[in-house]
Amino acid sequence: TQLLEQSPQFLSIQEGENLTVYCNSSSVFSSLQWYRQEPGEGPVLLVTVVTGGEVKKLKRLTFQFGDARKDSSLHITAAQPGDTGLYLCADRDDKIIFGKGTRLHILP
Amino acid sequence: DAEITQSPRHKITETGRQVTLACHQTWNHNNMFWYRQDLGHGLRLIHYSYGVQDTNKGEVSDGYSVSRSNTEDLPLTLESAASSQTSVYFCASSEDLNTEAFFGQGTRLTVV
Numbered sequence: 666t667q668l669l670e671q672s673p674q675f676l677s678i679q680e681g682e683n684l685t686v687y688c689n690s691s692s693v694f695s696s697l698q699w700y701r702q703e704p705g706e707g708p709v710l711l712v713t714v715v716t717g718g719e720v721k722k723l724k725r726l727t728f729q730f731g732d733a734r735k736d737s738s739l740h741i742t743a744a745q746p747g748d749t750g751l752y753l754c755a756d757r758d759d760k761i762i763f764g765k766g767t768r769l770h771i772l773p
Numbered sequence: 774d775a776e777i778t779q780s781p782r783h784k785i786t787e788t789g790r791q792v793t794l795a796c797h798q799t800w801n802h803n804n805m806f807w808y809r810q811d812l813g814h815g816l817r818l819i820h821y822s823y824g825v826q827d828t829n830k831g832e833v834s835d836g837y838s839v840s841r842s843n844t845e846d847l848p849l850t851l852e853s854a855a856s857s858q859t860s861v862y863f864c865a866s867s868e869d870l871n872t873e874a875f876f877g878q879g880t881r882l883t884v885v
Contacts, residue, residue, distance in 0.1 A: 666832075696871055707863050707876025708816070753816065759823075759870045760831070761806065765815035 667692045669764035671754055677770040681743055686767040688737045688754030695758035697737050699728060702751040702766070713757065744771045776800075779864050779877035786884055792851045794880050796864030804867045805847040806874065807831075807839060809860040816863065822847055823870075854884045 668691040678684055688697070696715045700708035712721050714730040714737065721728045725748075727740040741748055753766045777798040786792050796805065807819040818831030820839040828839050836858060838850045851858055861881050867874040 698873075705878070707865070707878055709876070710873045713871075713873070757871055760818060760821050760829075761865070761874055762818065763808075763816040765813070 667756060667762060669754060669756065669762065671752075671764040671767050673767060674765070675768050675770075677772060678744060679772050680745060683740070683742050684744055684769070685738050685740045686752055686769070688739075688764055690735045690756065693734045694730075694737075694756050696756075697730060697734075698755045698757045698761070699737070699739055700753045700755060700763075702753060703749075708751075708753055741769075744769075746771045746773050777864060777866055777875050777877045779862075779880050781880060782878065783881045784883070786854050786882070788854060788856060788884055790854050792854050792882065794849045794851075794862055794864075794882070796847050796849065796877060797845055798864075798866040798875075799845065800866060800868065800875070801844055802866040802868050802875075803844065804870060804874075805841070806865040806867075807837075807847065807849045808863045808865065809833065809858075810863060810879075811860050819849065819862075820847075851882075854882075856884050858882065859884045 670689045698713045699711045702708040712728045717732045717734045719730040725742045729738045751766045754764045756762045780795045803824045806821045808816040817833045822841040864877045865874040
């Protein structure tokens with residue numbers, strides 16, 4: 666059974682700071698997705714990465730996929746209060762298996 | 774606009790009762806999923822379906838069942854509700870097996 670570990674579990678930082686959160690798998694990802702979930706809502710897809718070493722950017726968010734396709738990172742530059750939420754990584758194959766998430770709180 | 778809706782949004786039920794949570798999507802997606810979300814456990818897969826008459830068990834399927842009689846709906850039934858099934862339940866659908874999944878807004882279920 667695949668295990669996805671996300672770190673840190675919780676992160677609270679000041680607006681304007683940079684941060685990185687991590688996702689590690691016990692086995693190779695089929696493809697990796699990052700979702701963001703806001704309170705009272707369902708998760709919303711941010712990005713899908715497929716190829717080892719792949720880097721994708723979404724405005725101030727940078728997603729990296731490890732060369733061995735067993736880990737990924739999400740880097741946020743100049744965090745804003747609107748970035749607050751639960752960030753989930755997931756292995757996307759014929760079903761979606763989620764990590765437990767990193768709960769991010771940006772202080773104004 | 775196409776969408777995925779869950780109902781009810783909130784429900785309180787008693788231990789031992791049968792409960793059905795509804796999920797309806799208008800994208801005509803073949804793939805549908807049910808998750809529960811609990812503090813400390815994240816989103817865990819309960820059941821999923823790849824099309825009409827197809828259902829599969831996820832990692833936490835005990836005590837739950839689903840049926841898929843049409844493309845649009847995947848109702849989740851708790852046969853005999855238990856306090857351990859108090860949770861927030863999310864339904865999702867996707868067009869293909871490797872593409873974006875769209876989630877409903879969730880149903881908060883409390884079993885007393």
